[in-house]
Amino acid sequence: IAYPPEPWRIKMVEPIKATTREYREQAIRDAGWNPCLLRSEDVAIDLFTDSGTSAMSDRQWSALLRGDEAYAGARSFYVFEAAVRGFYGYEHVIPVHQGRGGENILSRCLIRPGTHIPGNMYFPSTRAHQELNGATFHDVIVDEAEDPQAALPFKGNVDLDKLRAVIAEFGADLIPYVSLAATVNMAGGQPISVANLTEVCELAHAHGIPVFLDTARAVENAWFVKQREPGWGDRSLAEILLALCAPTDGAVMSAKKDSLANIGGWIGLRDPVLAEQARGLVLLYEGLHTYGGMTGRDMEAIAAGIAESVDEAHMGARIAQLEYLGGRLDAEGVPIIHPIGGHCVCVDATAALPQIPRTRFAAQTLAAAVYVDAGIRGVERGGVSAGRDPVTGENRFPPLEFLRLAVPRRVYTRAHMDVVADSLIRVHRERDRITHGLEFAYEPDHLRFFQARFRPV
Ligand code: F0G
Numbered sequence: 001i002a003y004p005p006e007p008w009r010i011k012m013v014e015p016i017k018a019t020t021r022e023y024r025e026q027a028i029r030d031a032g033w034n035p036c037l038l039r040s041e042d043v044a045i046d047l048f049t050d051s052g053t054s055a056m057s058d059r060q061w062s063a064l065l066r067g068d069e070a071y072a073g074a075r076s077f078y079v080f081e082a083a084v085r086g087f088y089g090y091e092h093v094i095p096v097h098q099g100r101g102g103e104n105i106l107s108r109c110l111i112r113p114g115t116h117i118p119g120n121m122y123f124p125s126t127r128a129h130q131e132l133n134g135a136t137f138h139d140v141i142v143d144e145a146e147d148p149q150a151a152l153p154f155k156g157n158v159d160l161d162k163l164r165a166v167i168a169e170f171g172a173d174l175i176p177y178v179s180l181a182a183t184v185n186m187a188g189g190q191p192i193s194v195a196n197l198t199e200v201c202e203l204a205h206a207h208g209i210p211v212f213l214d215t216a217r218a219v220e221n222a223w224f225v226k227q228r229e230p231g232w233g234d235r236s237l238a239e240i241l242l243a244l245c246a247p248t249d250g251a252v253m254s255a256k257k258d259s260l261a262n263i264g265g266w267i268g269l270r271d272p273v274l275a276e277q278a279r280g281l282v283l284l285y286e287g288l289h290t291y292g293g294m295t296g297r298d299m300e301a302i303a304a305g306i307a308e309s310v311d312e313a314h315m316g317a318r319i320a321q322l323e324y325l326g327g328r329l330d331a332e333g334v335p336i337i338h339p340i341g342g343h344c345v346c347v348d349a350t351a352a353l354p355q356i357p358r359t360r361f362a363a364q365t366l367a368a369a370v371y372v373d374a375g376i377r378g379v380e381r382g383g384v385s386a387g388r389d390p391v392t393g394e395n396r397f398p399p400l401e402f403l404r405l406a407v408p409r410r411v412y413t414r415a416h417m418d419v420v421a422d423s424l425i426r427v428h429r430e431r432d433r434i435t436h437g438l439e440f441a442y443e444p445d446h447l448r449f450f451q452a453r454f455r456p457v
Contacts, residue, residue, distance in 0.1 A: 001323070001324050001331075002320060002323075002324070003321070003324045003329065003414050004316065004317055004320050004412070005026050005317075006317050006413070007311075007313035007314060007317055008057070008353070010400065011058060014193075015106060016044055016045075016237045017041055017042070018044075018046075019042060019044070019268070019375055021372060021373075021395045023042070023062050023183050024042070024358065024371060024372045024375055025372055027039075027042045027374055028368050028371050030166060031363065031453075032374075032441055032442065032452070032453025032454055032455075033365075033368045033438050033453070033454040033455070033456065034364070034449075034451075034452055034453060034454060035048060035367050035368065035371050035377045035378070035379065036048065036101060036191060036449065036450050036451070037453070038371070038377070039452070041062045041423055042375070043371070043375055043377045043420060044374060044376060044419070045374075045375065045376045045377070045412060045416050045420055046377050046408070047344075047376060047377060047378050047379075047404075047405040047406050047407060047408075047420065048377045048378065048379050048406065049379065049406050049408075050343045050406040050407060050409065051216075051254065051256040051257055051258060051406075052098075052256035052261070052262045052263055053160060053256075053262075053407065053408035053411065054260045054261075054262075054408045054409035054410055055260075055408070055410040055411050056260060056261070056262070056301060056305070057260070057305075057308060057410075058305050059306070059308070060260065060261070060301045060304045061301075063297070063300040063303070063304040064297040064301055066300050067295060067296035067297025067299070067300050068260050068296040069293075069295060069296045069297075069371070070286055071288060072290055073290055073410040074290060074291060074296045074299070075296075076296035076299040076300045076303075077095065077290040077291060077296070078301065079300060080093070080095065080266075080299035080300070080303045081093040082303070083106045083302070083303035083306045083307065084253075084306070084401050085270060087219075087238060087241060087242070087306050087307070087310065088215060088241065088242070088245050088251060088268055089242050089245050089246060089267070089268075089311040090245065090250060090251060090254075090268025090269060090270060090345045091179065091270055091272075091275075091276075091374070092268065092269040092270070092271075092272065092275035092373065092384075093266055093267075093268055094266060094267040094268075094269065094275065094278050094279055094282055094289060094292065095264070095265070095266050095282070095286070095287075095290070095291055095292030095293070095294055095299065096264075096266060096282065096286050097184075097263065097264070097265065097266045097286055097287070097292060097293025097294060098254055098255075098256060098263060098265045098293075099125065099216055099252060099253065099254025099265045099418065100125040100126075100212075100254075101265060101285065101286050101292070101293060102252040102253065102254075102265050102266065102267040103125055103126050103129040103130075103252055104129050104285060105267060105278050105282060105285060105286070106129075106212060106250075106252055106267060106278065106343055107129040107132070107135075107262075108133060108281055109274060109277050109278055109281065110176040110177055110274075111133035111134060111135045111176050112133075112134060112176070113133070113134030113135075114134060114167065114362055115134065115135045115136075115174050115175065115176050116135060116136050116138055116166060116170045116174055116175050117130050117136070117137050117175070117176065117177065117178070118133045118137075118138045118140045118162075118163055118166045118167075118191070119137060119138070119139065119140065119141075119178065119179035119180060119181070119327075120139075120141040120156055120157070120158050120165075120177065120180055120181055120182070120184050120187075120192060121139055121141045121156075121184050121186045121187050122137050122146060122186060122218055122386075122451070123181060123185050123214065124137060124385055124387070124447055125282075126179060126181075126252075128212065128387075128446055128447060130179070131390050132446075134265065134390060135176070136338075137179075138162075138166045139162075140158050140159055140162035140163045140166060141155075141156065141157070141158060141162075141184065141187065141350075142155065142157050142158070143159065144158045145184065145437050146187075146189060146337065146399035146402065147352070147399075148188075148335065148336070148337040148346075148348045148398055148402070149318065149338055150338070151190075151338040151339050152339075153224070153228040153229070153237040153339070154190070154193040154228070155184070155187055155188075155190035155191075155192075155223070155230070155333055155339075156181070156182065156183055156184035156187060156190040156191050156192040156193060157192050157193060158180070158192070158196055158200045160196075160199060160200070160203060163178070163203060164199065164203070165203075165208055167209070170379060172207035172208055172209050172308065175207075175209050175211045175369075176203040176210075177204075177209060177211060177212050177249070178200060178209060178210070178211045178212070179212060179214070180192065180200065180211060180212070180213045180214065180215060180248070180328075181213070181214035181216075182214070182215065182217065182218045182221035182244055183217045183220055183221045183224070183341060183342045183435060184215075184384075185217070185343075186381060186398070186400070187278060187337075187339040187341070187400070188337040188340075188344060188346040188400070188402065188404070189217065189220065189340075189341020189342040189343045189344050189346075190223035190339075190342075191220070191225065191228075191341075191342065192221060192244075193225060193228075193229050194225055194229060194232065194240070195229065195244050196230065196245060197213075197244060197247060198247045199215075201247035201248060203246070210249035210250070210271075211247070211248045211249055211310060212248065212249060212250045212251060212252060213244070213245060213247065213248040213250070213251045214216040214251070214252055214253075215244075215251040215252070215253045215258075215268075216253060216257040217255075217257050217342055218241055218244055218245070218251075218258065218344055219237060219241055219258040219309045219310055219315065219341060220258060220318075220319070220342030221244060221342065222237045222240035222241045222244060222310075223237060223315045223316075223319055223342065224342065225240050225244070226240055228244070231349045232314040234312070236312070237310040237311075237312055237315060238310040239308060245268070247282070249269070249270055249271065250267065250268055250274070251267070251268040251269075251369075252265070252266075252267055252268075252282075253265050253266045253267070255302045255305070255306075257343065258306075258309045258311055258393060259302050260305035260308055260309055260409055260410075261298065261301045261302045261305045261435075262298075262301075263294065263297045263298055264294045264299065264301075264302045265292075266292070266333070267404070271302040271436040274309075281375065283299050284345075287434040288381075294316075298427075299304065303307060304421075306421050311428055314409075318407075318409055318410075320344055321407060321412075321414075321417060322340050322341070322342075322343075322407055324345070324414065324417055325342050325345050325405070325407070325417045325420060325421055326340035327344040328417075328421035328423055328425075329345065329347070329425065331423055332421075332425040332428070333430045334347060334352065334424050334425060335347065335348040335354030335400075335430070336348060336353050337350035337400070343406050343407065344404045344405055344407065345404075345405045345407075346381070346400075346402040346403065346404050346405070347363075347366065347378075347402055347403040347405070348400075348401075348402050349363035349365075349366045349382060349401045349402050349403055350362055350401045352366060352403075352428060352431060353365060353366055353431060353434055355434070355435065356434070357437065358382075358397045358401065359395070359397075359437075360436075360437020360438060360439065360457060361380065361382065361383055361384055361385070361437055361439075361454070362382070362401055362437065362439045363380040363381065363382040363383075363401050363402055363403045364380040364382070364384050364438050364454065365381075365404050365434060365436070365437050365438050366427070366434075367379065368438070369427050369434055370403065370424065370427055373423045373426060373427050374419060374420075374422075374423035374426075375454070376405075376420055376424075377403050377437055378403045378405045378406070378418070378422055378426060379403070379449070380403065380404075380405065380449060381400070381401075381402050381403075381404045382397075382398065382401030383395060383396070383397045383398070383401060384448065384449045384452060385449045386398045387447070387449075400435060405420065405424075425444055436456040436457060437456070437457060438454035438455065439454060439455060439457065440452060440453070440454060441453040441454055441455045
């Protein structure tokens, strides 16, 4: 399987602590079988998330020194604003401390109790803010997104008939906006095509409904458009990124993903009235409207990171690394979600551990087993992440139940990917030894996967 050389060299390193199997067994027990509660120093290869965990470049580190830490009107804000405007094309740029800060503010601005939000699959923090403000989320993604084996090029696309049905059922007046994502995290990092996104916007706009895009991984989405969507192969990632944003009314961004920063985010808007409303709430919840919870140096690092994120050598190497890892797992029969997405390789836990019922959280069980085997940390994306229905209080069991191995950008080498692949292959070969699933020992009310504790059962 091809593994192109990384288009960077390593200038600074962070030691990895070696641990024994016995040590890791104790560590995961102490963490209540939740890898999120492990100390990172006890993790050898950390694939919990690609969010805020990427390696910054020497240019980003030097940009930190340019940070203007003025409370109001910092120069760094204008550098940041120009980068977001230039690469994403939104006129009004409102800084927030990270993605969910923006989700909170957009949801508060637009959602009233009893309204309905259609979208291409839920993301936990996005839906949590929509529900906290009284909306019901409706998944209008194509059916194939829920089939791990359906190797469609754009599994993040919206099924327009499903969207039409939601509009027909509730009426445009009760739909404050359509909530789109590029790529779709909970489907395994699957992209949406420019054509589909544009059609969704046309349909929504025809009913007077605005469309907001989650751009956390829109550059990864642009890469897939370039590779897979007819007519886009000769366009640069920067051009495709602008084309993805162009038909939308705004965006919420976690700069911790594509933009190669450790923290930060923004809301991008076109409507000046909504922008004024959002700035007002930023003052209450995030910080002044020219820093939004970030330091000046954070904004400088993001501005530099945005420019680096659309570099094709960077993105090509990133996606090739994921394909290498996924390809090795696939070759050895470890069930993964196809095609391989933009930020992660996902192991289909229902297929890998059929002996563990959904109510015993197969993916959480697999996550613990993989940690014990070689100190690799992934994250559950299944029943635990889905939480409970706010109305009925019942557990939600989404069709997909998987262990996500999210790869930070520019952090790990091919040898690390081999350690991950070897471990997953070993755990899968010995899967019959996994006889117990997990049940909650402690279940938090919101985003329960972060702090939950479990016991084997
Ligand atoms: N939207 C998407 C698609 C995300 O993946 C995330 C975070 C957010 C919004 C929220 O952004 O973390 O900056 O507040 N995803 C991380 C993950 C946590 O591991 O997938 P945030």
